[in-house]
Amino acid sequence: MRIALHALLILALTLLTQLGGIAWLLALRFRHRLLTFGLAYAILWSLALLIAPVMGRTPLPCFGEPLRMQSPAYCVLMRNYVSPELAAVARDAATQMTVTHPGTVTLALDGGFPFLDGMPLLPHLSHSDGKKLDFAFYYQGDGGYLPGQTRSPIGYWAFELGDETTCRPVWLTGRWNLRWLQSVWPDRTLEPNRTAALTRLFLADARVSKVFLEPPLATQLGLVGSKLRFQGCRGARHDDHIHIQL
Structure with missing residues (x-):
């Protein structure tokens, strides 16, 4: 035993x-x-x-601005490693956000492990080669934009769409609704201008091949483009973060 x-x-x-x-x-x-x-x-x-x-893997910064991991926990757990090209995409986008939206702090979430292509980064279905990276949404309160703050302590699982709107229930899915958690999060709302602007930067970047965002949320934000994809009904919901990949 x-x-x-x-x-x-x-x-x-x-x-x-x-x-x-x-x-x-x-x-x-x-x-x-x-x-x-x-x-x-x-x-x-x-x-x-x-x-x-x-x-071939480089760590994203744990602290500082304009780009850092959403929580030091991602660094402690060694989940902040990506390819040099993807790290450049993240840095360029974060820097551009400070030009168009001064004071913006861009927060990265799960990237990948430091070694070995093919090892899964659970609970993700991908993130196994250093070429995928998630970003937290930007949020606002009564006083406006909240730099470097998210609704949930890990940046995930604070869903924007409420009840299921895209998929019928299926077995063996990572598409968790977690309704019981939603009332726990702080009373912050999505900052649409910055969130849409960051997503458009990724859609316009020739180095990026796909951007995952829940279709109804993409519509709300006025986002369109051939790179904008739906991850499928067995993958995790993407109305709590932005996923990009090379």
Whole structure:
């Protein structure tokens, strides 16, 4: 039973962070496992920063402006790695947003792991090659635009469309409605001008091949284009974030 529990923990840490399972496996050889795990993970995390760029992945910034990860947790979990070309797309778009909409802070969400094409970044169906990246929506309150703030603490699952409008219920789907969560989020509304402007930058960028956004929301924002796609009824909803890919 103990071996099975350790195996499950190694699997969970690997799926969540890619290298966390290795850190726990190393920690099993020592008496103070949690302390050893933390130290091993910190070493592997630091090595990833150094080695991943050599192997074609670069980390997006955890702090700063005009572009950063929505939460430091994405960096701690090593889910902020993308290809250099995609990192350039993100930086260029964030910089342009500060030109057209001064004071804008653009927040990235899940990108990819530092190593190995083909390893899934759960719960996503893609994000396995460093060529996909999600962005948080921009939000506003009573006083206007709220720089660097989202409705949910992770940037996901704060849906804009309410009840299901695009797909009929199907089995084995990642299209979660999470209605019970919606009332928990702060009372902030989508900032449509910035959200539409960022999406248009991606649609106009020749390096970007597809942009996923829920069709009714795209219509509300006045967005059109051949790159604008619907991810399908088994994929996660995209009325809480923007997905782009090279």
